[in-house]
Amino acid sequence: xxxxxxxxxxxxxxxxxxxxxxxxxxxxxxxxxxxxxxxxxxxxxxxxxxxxxxxxxxxxxxxxxxxxxxxxxxxxxxxxxxxxxxxxxxxxxxxxxxxxxxxxxxxxxxxxxxxxxxxxxxxxxxxxxxxxxxxxxxxxxxxxxxxxxxxxxxxxxxxxxxxxxxxxxxx
Amino acid sequence: xxxxxxxxxxxxxxxxxxxxxxxxxxxxxxxxxxxxxxxxxxxxxxxxxxxxxxxxxxxxxxxxxxxxxxxxxxxxxxxxxxxxxxxxxxxxxxxxxxxxxxxxxxxxxxxxxxxx
Numbered sequence: 021x022x023x024x025x026x027x028x029x030x031x032x033x034x035x036x037x038x039x040x041x042x043x044x045x046x047x048x049x050x051x052x053x054x055x056x057x058x059x060x061x062x063x064x065x066x067x068x069x070x071x072x073x074x075x076x077x078x079x080x081x082x083x084x085x086x087x088x089x090x091x092x093x094x095x096x097x098x099x100x101x102x103x104x105x106x107x108x109x110x111x112x113x114x115x116x117x118x119x120x121x122x123x124x125x126x127x128x129x130x131x132x133x134x135x136x137x138x139x140x141x142x143x144x145x146x147x148x149x150x151x152x153x154x155x156x157x158x159x160x161x162x163x164x165x166x167x168x169x170x171x172x173x174x175x176x177x178x179x180x181x182x183x184x185x186x187x188x189x190x191x
Numbered sequence: 192x193x194x195x196x197x198x199x200x201x202x203x204x205x206x207x208x209x210x211x212x213x214x215x216x217x218x219x220x221x222x223x224x225x226x227x228x229x230x231x232x233x234x235x236x237x238x239x240x241x242x243x244x245x246x247x248x249x250x251x252x253x254x255x256x257x258x259x260x261x262x263x264x265x266x267x268x269x270x271x272x273x274x275x276x277x278x279x280x281x282x283x284x285x286x287x288x289x290x291x292x293x294x295x296x297x298x299x300x301x302x303x304x305x306x307x
Contacts, residue, residue, distance in 0.1 A: 026203070027201065027202055027203060030203040030207070031203075034207075034211045037211070037215060038211070038214055038215065038218070041215055041218040041219070041238055042218060044218075044222060044234055044235075044238070045218060045221055045222050045225075045226075050228060050230065050231060053231060053234060054234070057234050057237070057238070060215075060238065060241075061241065064215070064241050064244075064245060067208075067211070067245060068244075068245070068248055070203070071208070071248045071249060071251075071252045072252060073248045073251075073252075073266060073269075075266070076244070076248065076266055076269050076270070076273075079270070079273055080241075080244075080273070083273050083276075083277055084237065084241065084273075084276075087277060088237060088276065088277060088280045091280050091281060091284050092230060092233070092234065092280070092284070094284065095230050095233075095284040095287050095288060096230055098288050098291070099230070099287065099288065099291040099297050101291075101295050101296075106226070106228065106231055109225040109226055109227065110225055110226075110227055110300065111224065111225050112225050114224075115220070115221045115224040115225035116221060118220060118221070118224065119217035119218060119220045119221035119224075120217065122213065122216070122217045122220060123210075123213045123214045123216075123217035125213075126209065126210065126212070126213025126214075126216070126217075127206075127209075127210035127213055127214070129209075130205070130206040130209035130210050130213065131206045131210070133206075135205050135206070135253070135254065136254060136255065137204065137205050137253045137254060138253055138254065138255050151263055151266055154261070154262040154263040154266070155263055155266050155267060155270065157261065157262075158261040158262070158263060158264060158266075158267045159267055159270065161261060162261050163261075163267050166271060170271055170274045170275070173274065173275065173278050174274060174277070174278055176278075177277075177278035177279075177281050177282050178281070180282050180285070181281045181282055181284075181285040182285075184282070184285040184286060184288075184289050185285045185288050185289055185292075
């Protein structure tokens with residue numbers, strides 16, 4: 021883990037992710053906020069790679085940076101008369117206080133807790149040669165019920181989205 | 192202080208990833224709490240889900256595998272979170288479009304039909 025490239029990549033990518041997440045809050049145009057959200061998702065995918073989660077990094081780019089952000093752009097475009105002013109916020113100061121307090125507490129707890137982490141020599145990259153085979157084994161082995169329920173959930177979401185926005189037929 | 196003394200603070204370990212996850216989650220909370228546009232609130236929710244994924248992956252990477260659990264169980268949880276997030280985004284955006292058709296706004300403060 022103490023490879024200088026990994027260390028540099030971690031700090032660079034976390035800077036990109038946090039700053040573009042803040043930009044989602046700060047920019048004035050809603051479409052620009054979606055673009056910064058995509059940047060935050062891509063930075064997060066890079067951080068997943070530094071954690072040796074190769075498959076999930078690709079899935080993150082495909083699903084979040086690809087599909088979800090396209091859905092968001094569709095939603096913004098399909099509501100043309102709504103206010104696009106993203107700076108229109110309420111309760112900013114209490115929100116900042118809650119968020120700052122939460123982040124501080126999480127950081128303090130994360131540093132103070134004596135985590136049961138792996139020894140330095142077990143953190144090598146060989147133990148995570150590829151994750152896809154293990155994820156597939158787990159999905160179709162112990163978690164097969166949850167896997168099937170997830171497929172039903174996706175079907176329900178698909179049908180639900182179509183039924184919700186279907187135009188009523190005029191008699 | 193020498194570099195060797197500073198090394199545990201500089202080299203990213205589990206606390207670094209958890210602190211980053213907490214920061215992104217906090218920004219998600221901030222967006223979800225203070226934005227008035229329903230689509231912007233949904234962006235905050237997606238950021239929070241993403242921060243949770245990061246915490247799962249960090250624990251999978253740094254903490255030894257528990258007895259009797261499959262390898263990379265945390266990655267499987269992230270797969271399910273991705274699935275649920277995609278389904279949630281699809282339905283929530285359909286609802287936003289539906290609300291817009293009826294009320295010509297997606298401003299959450301003006302959707303107060305149920306107000307007493």
